[in-house]
Amino acid sequence: MLTYDSTPQEHAMFMTAILLSQQYNMTVNGKQFAYRLEHSNGRDVIETLYRTCMAITENKIIGIVGPAYSSEARLLARLCNRAGFPVIGYSTTDPELSDRNAYQTFYRTIPSDIITAQALLKLFQKYDWNSTNIIYQDDNYGEGGLQAIKKAFTDEIKISQKIKYDLSTDHIDDLRSQLEESPSRIVIVWADENVTTKIIQLALEAGDILAPSFLWIFTALHSKMQLKDKQLIGMLLIRPVTPQIFNVSTNTTLLKDAIDIWKNYDNQSYPGDETKIDGYALYAFDSAWLLILGFQEFCQRNSNNCLSLVNTKHCFTTRLTNRDKLHQILKNISFLGVSGYVQFLENATDRLTRSGSHFIIDNLQPSKSNTNELYAEEVLKLNGSTSNLTRDSTTQWISTLNPIRWPAYSGAKQNHYASLKGKTSTVERDIRSELRVKSFGGRGQTILLWLTSIYLVSLLTSSMTTYFIEKQKKPWIQSIEDLKMCGKLSCDRIGVVERSQHEEYVMQHLMNGNQMDYHRLKHQRECYAKLLNYHIDVAIADSSSAEYFTQTKQYCQLEVVGFPFGKTDFGIAVPKLWRYKQDLDNHIMKLKEEGEIDRLLEEYFQEKYCDKKDGHEGVGDGLHLSQVYGLFIVHFGLAIIILVISGLKWNFVDHTQNGKSCSSNRNTMAQPSETNECTNSDNTISSLTQRQEARQIKQKIQKCKEQRQHMTQPATTIS
Incomplete structure (x- = not known):
C-alpha cells in the first residue's frame, strides 16, 4: 500500500495497522501487506502525481491511504479511476469528493466539510450570532469549505467578508482594513494547519484584528505551534473527534493491540493516553484496516485471480483485474473500527456513521502554571449523527465543566457585531407647552392651525426631497468595472449567457482568467426573466436588445x-459572389435616404415607453394638491363644526347670565332698603375680616339680623 507524509500520530497508526495485520497473519496470495511512504505538501500536485506514478510502476501498488490534502486527492482519485486502485481518504474533507460518479474508486473515513459547516451553524445558533467573516486558502480545500459554509448558513448567517489567502505568495491583501470595515467581529479560518499558522502570523503583524476585538474560529491548528501571544486568548478551534470520547461503541480490542504495537515500535510519538490520540490518526488506522479487510475478503472469493495487474509498464496504462468485484466488496463492507462503525453510503463516497458525527471546540486560555503561555481547553462538545445534524435538528452544542474565556476578557459572550468606540448619543427632551388658549373654540382652531402647518411642511418637504433625490440618484452599478472579480456582489448573482462573447469577455477582462461561479444563462431572453424573479441582480446583454427590452411594458x-x-x-451573411448583393445594398441605401430606417429605429428603440409619466402619478413629482385635497376638506369641515359648537355654547351662556340677573332684581324689589343695606354689609364680611377685628364684625352681623327679623313680619301680613 502507498501512503504519504503526515503527522507523527497519523503515520504511527497507519504503521500499526500494517504490523497488526502481519501479527494476525493476514495475507494476500500468501504475501503479507507492506507499504511505501511518499512525500506531499499539498502545494505541488504534479509532484505528488509523479511520485504516485513511480510507486505504482516500481512497487506494484494496489491501494492508497491518503493523501492528506483534498487538492491532491482529487487528482489521484481520477488517476486511480483508470487503474481501478482504491483510494482511502482519512483527512480529505472537500465536499466535491463525495460524488460517487466522478470518484468511483474513492472512499473516506472522515466526515466531509458539509458536516463541519453544519456543526458551525449549530454554534452560531447557540450564541445568536448572525454574521461572520471567512478567511480561506485559495485551493480546492478552501473553496470547497467556503461553498459548504454558504450552503449551510444560507440567509440565516450573513457572510460579511470573504477573504482569500494566496498560496502562491503567502499573503492576504489588506487583511486589517478588510476586517475593520466589516460589520462582523467573528472570523472563521478555513485552512489547513500549516496555512492557519501563516494566517495567524499575518494577523499578529497587522495588529488589532485578534483579541480583544475579534473572535477567530479555526478549523485546523498546528499541534506544535507556540501559543504565547495574548492576542490569541479566547480563540476557538473546532475539530472532529472519534466516538469513544462520547462513550460510543468502538473496537477497543483492536485499539489495545494497535497501541501495544505502537509503544514497541515508536514509543516517543505515543501521547501517553489513548484518549489523547488524534482523531485523524484513528481515521488513518481504519482507512488502512479497510483496505486490508477488503483485499483479504476479495482474495478469499477469487483465489485463482486475486489482485493481479496488467499493462504495468507505465502507471497510466496499469490496470487492476476484477476491479468491479473488489469495489463492490469495499462499498458493502461493514466493520467496527477504532473510530466507530465503518460503512459507506450507497451513492456517495462518504461514510455512513451509525454512532454519529462528533466535534469538540477548544478554547485558547492562559495556562494556569505559566501565564505567558496558552493552552487549548475543551469547552464545548457536539454529539450528532450525520442524518440529524441539520439546521432544524435538536442536536446542540453542550458545555463542558470548563468555562469559555472570550477574547474581550469578560464572562459575557462575544458579540458578532462591531461596537462603537468613543461615540455617545444623547437625547435631551424639554417639552413645555406655551398654549394659553382656554376656550373650546380657540383650542380647536389652534389644533387645526397646527395640522394645516404640518400638511404644508410635509407637502413642501416631499416635493423638495423627491426633486433632489431624482437629481442625484445613481445606479449602484456604475460601469462594468464594478463587476471585476465579483467586487460589489457575489458571483452567483451575475448572469452571463454561456458560450457567448459575453462569457469570453467576462472570463478575460473581469475574472482575469479565473474560473468563477457566476450564474450561467441559456439564452439572452432568460436574463430579463431572471432579473425580474430576483434570481440574479445584474446581467450582461447586447446594448441594442437591452435598450429595446427595458422600454417594453413587461420589463419596465x-x-x-x-x-x-x-x-x-x-x-448580414450572404453567399460569396451573390448575384443580388448589389440590389440588397441599393435597397438598404434607399431605405436610409428615405428615412425608413430612422423611423424603424424610433419606433422600436427610441420610443421610451417606460419613461412616459402619467400626469397625476408621475415618478419623482412628489405630492400634489390633488393627492392631499382630502386633508384640507377634513380641516375645513372640522373648523365649521367647532364654530357651530362655539356659537351654541356662547348663546347658552348668555341666556344663563340673563336669567340670574332677573332673579336678583326680583329679590331686591321684595325687600326694604334696610335689607339691601344688610345684604351689602353681609357680602362685605370677607373683606372686613382682613382689616377689622373680630369683635366689630360680630356686632354688625348681629345688628343686621335684628333688622331682618323686624322687616320680615310686615311682609308676611301683606301676603
Missing part, C-alpha cells in the same frame, strides 16, 4: 446602466 422595472463596452460588429 429594469434599467440599463453604464456605458457600452466590448464593441463588436454585426453584419
